[in-house]
Amino acid sequence: MFRIALKGILGRKARLILTSLAVILGTSFLAGTSVFSDTLNRTFDNLFSDVFKNVDAYVRSTQVIEADFGLEERQRITSDLVAIVEKMPGVRDASPDIQAFARIIGKDGKPLGSDGQGPPTFGSIGEEFAGALWDTAEGKWPVGPNEVAIDEASAKAGKYVIGDSVKVVAQSGSRTFTLVGIASYGDVRSPGGATFALFDSITAAEFLTKPGYIDAILISGDGSVSDTKLSAAIQAALPATAKTETLTGAEITAETQDQIGSALDFFGILLQTFSFIALGVGCFVIYNVFSISAAQRQRENALLRAIGASRKQITRAMLIEAIVVGLVGSIVGVVAGIGLSSGLSALLRALNIDIPSSGLVVSQNTVTSTIFIGLIVTVLSAILPARRAGKVPPLAAMRATALEIAEPGRKRLYVGLGSIALGLAIIVAVVVGASNTYLGLGILFVFIGTIVLGPIISRPVALFLGRPAARFRGITGAMARQNSARNPKRTSRTASPVLIGVALVTAVTALAASIKGQIDDVFTVQFKGDYAVTTDNQFTGGLSPSLALDLNNLPEVEKASGIGLITVKLNDKGQYFTTIDPRTVEGVFDIGLINAKYSDLTTNSIFLSESYSIRKKIPMGSEVKITLGDATQRKLTVRGLYEFDELAGNFVVNRAMIAKSLVNNFDIGVYIVAKKGLPDEEVRGTLEKAVKKYGQGTLLSKSEYINKQSGQVNQLLGLIYGLLMLSIVIAFVGIIITLLLSVFERQRELGLLRAVGMTRSQVRTTVRWESVITSLLGAVLGIILGIGLGWVIVFALKDQGLTSFKLPIIPTIFIMIMSFIVGLFAAIYPAWRATRVNILDALNTN
């Protein structure tokens, strides 16, 4: 039987290739994303072990505020500690380290570095030091208040050469320096795409942070004592009041690697999730191909049964075929996946994210797990068809046609409806009040139910969808319509991958539309200005606070007010506080104050959102103790509550509170109300000029600003669409494979049609419309499910502040059109094959 199975496989190479294709696609995405994640991880691991190669000890503050998104704000230490460390025995060299916000302005006046959520822009120290992170690739290290060195990538991007004047923006404002050096980081031009401006330590402290303060001390030992002993000795020598901790080189390396690693892990999990979805979609295709193949071989199998093969042997032969297909497909998939991941790396490089070329990391784990998963998935997908193949009665060998028995059973109806009912019941329970965690289960049951019902609903729905084709395309359209409904099981199995893909795309689109709609609503109500100045650096820096003051002095400006964001420790937990200027904020930014005036917000006061105040039982007049980023503590009295917490968050404080502290003081936006009655261009021109002076920040009109806010959702949407493309591609290939097999199966019919006068173009039309109907079948069901899914997700996010569900009407129409086009394209090759059917061969086949 094994030999028969092998012969069966080799005898049908075309089918082997088709079946393997689905396996190859599924596993290649899996392998590709896994290789890519591993490569990225290894790259950053190498980078940081290189970077701290010569650092034997690392001194930093113990004071840290950890906030959401894994961000932390660590307090600075005083620079006089360097002198203490330098004199210690066992220390060869000690160097201060600063890493703060700085943005290099290009020759065209535009800041360097990518916008949005791109890599950060830093200012740091560039000095001769035995354990230095940076090397000079060209020129020398900067000395004195007028010199700067920048990283190689930025020099290239900004076309800067040594001797040029370079404008840099930092917390203290903007300043122009002379470029004296171009630096490289380890062996890359710039670490992870970040931009760096480097100064001597005194200038760095004064320009980037506060004079006399640094982030850390890097120590290079002379090798006389171990790193552990050296670190302990340093820690012991530093005054306790300095609140420092000393790490060994190995510890700081591991910590940095971990931090990057967990960020990369998230990315890797995202990639893996979507490749598993794609693989799941691939299962349908594999299952479908094996089912069709079993149906087409019915007579052959019946003959084997008639001459004495047992059921088991027939089933086993088919499973052997599945093993071969799974193995071959997975191996090819791994190879294709490696190619795919190098494509991804090239893509990143094209986006100017320079990752060192340490080569792709193809771990043994990736190879074995991909092949294993591919094999298991293929064999599992083939089990049902194989069992069905074994059940063929020997008498079927005598039957004239080998059509799949297409009558869906009652059991299917009950199971499908039951599953949907159960799923809906769970969702209703959640809506009524059960925990959100059950939502996923509810959705899963609805999906399963729909797919189980597929063969029952696909016939009527396909016939309905095919009506226009039958009406406007005459007999060819009518035949396409009938063909798409003639084998409901097959049609629904072909449409299922489309259904899943479209449902996910629709759900994500609906979610995005709802978020965007909400953003629009929120900004329309709360942002009262005519213009806004924004920056993309919301966490690592921002607009200088003096910009708002400057703008206020312009005659064209009625009022301008800056809004900032600081990290604060409250009840031992990091929180984001919004800083406002109570003198100017009124009529510019509306937080919906209840029973309070903005002038109530003194430097000893705080406004809380109404919901937070109620939730945490902190009423008006109570006292709140906080710790600022510089470790100083404040007592603030709650002087007001407000309603709109979407933009302001739960806490609003007076910006004057941090004016004299060590806390980074930036605005993330300046909102502007223009004087009435002035021409728009005039106001805009003046504002533009004022903003340009700072070299940073983008001036936007009200509508541009609101669009930009909701536009950020598009970035994320784009990423998810890209990942879902994997599933769509597999669904697309699934349609092609099924059509090809159907065309093969209907050879005689095609021959007959050609004989009685169907032209080749009419044959193509028939196949094309069948494909379109199948694709639309999946799309229509997918859109219905997707909208439901989107609604459920929006509902689940109610607590995160998402309140209204918006139906994405235009995107939905677009998805329908795309599905139509996918159907057209999928039909191209099968339709061509159909026109190549030899009439006489087809008619003579018995």
Add this chain to the structure above:
Amino acid sequence: MTPQTTTIAASAISVTKEYGSGEDKVFALRDVSVDFYEGQFTAIMGPSGSGKSTLMHCIAGLDELSSGSAIIDGTDLSSLKDKELTELRREKIGFVFQSFNLVPTLTANENIRLPLMLGNNKGDEEWIQKVIDTVHLQDRLTHRPSELSGGQQQRVAVARALASQPHIIFADEPTGNLDSITGAEILTFMRKAVDDLGQTIVMVTHDPVAAAYADRIIFLADGHIVNEMTEPTADRVLDLMKSIGH
């Protein structure tokens, strides 16, 4: 019965069909020339491998010739491109095959009108009704092929072949898969189509009883025409077949 007219409906002129090349070359037809007359029922007979089906396929534009020409209604088929040839088959030729004659997804009515519909042609409704009446299919029109018996399926096929009032009808063993009674029924319909409706039919068969329904029989062996008979009876056909060593 002698032909009422000598107008030629279709003809083969020095038709040769060969397969393979060199030593393996096999001739299916060698220099065959024959005319088929309008309003006549012609049968082509011969043992298996004699080339009778190949001859029919070549004249009907289903197969390409190695040399010679096939002419339908004055048109040389070798001069036509695939599209023109397809349209000629649709408009001027009717087909009845041995089995698998019908499209399973279409009703009997749709199958009958299939060539007309493919050509976006409504056809002559009065004629179509007459054809349906002749083959007794009035109450089977909405059925699909799987719901029809073998005989009914062949009747639908005959009706389809007649529906577009083609110039000539080719039937390839139309009764080969039927029992003798049903077969006789089909042959009677075909005879009626010639006598009452004035159609031209060329039928390939190896059955002397079926051939006896024809006006004229052409005998083929080894790719040659070896004999011809008019006004045949089954007995005469059998005798002749014995004499040529069938």
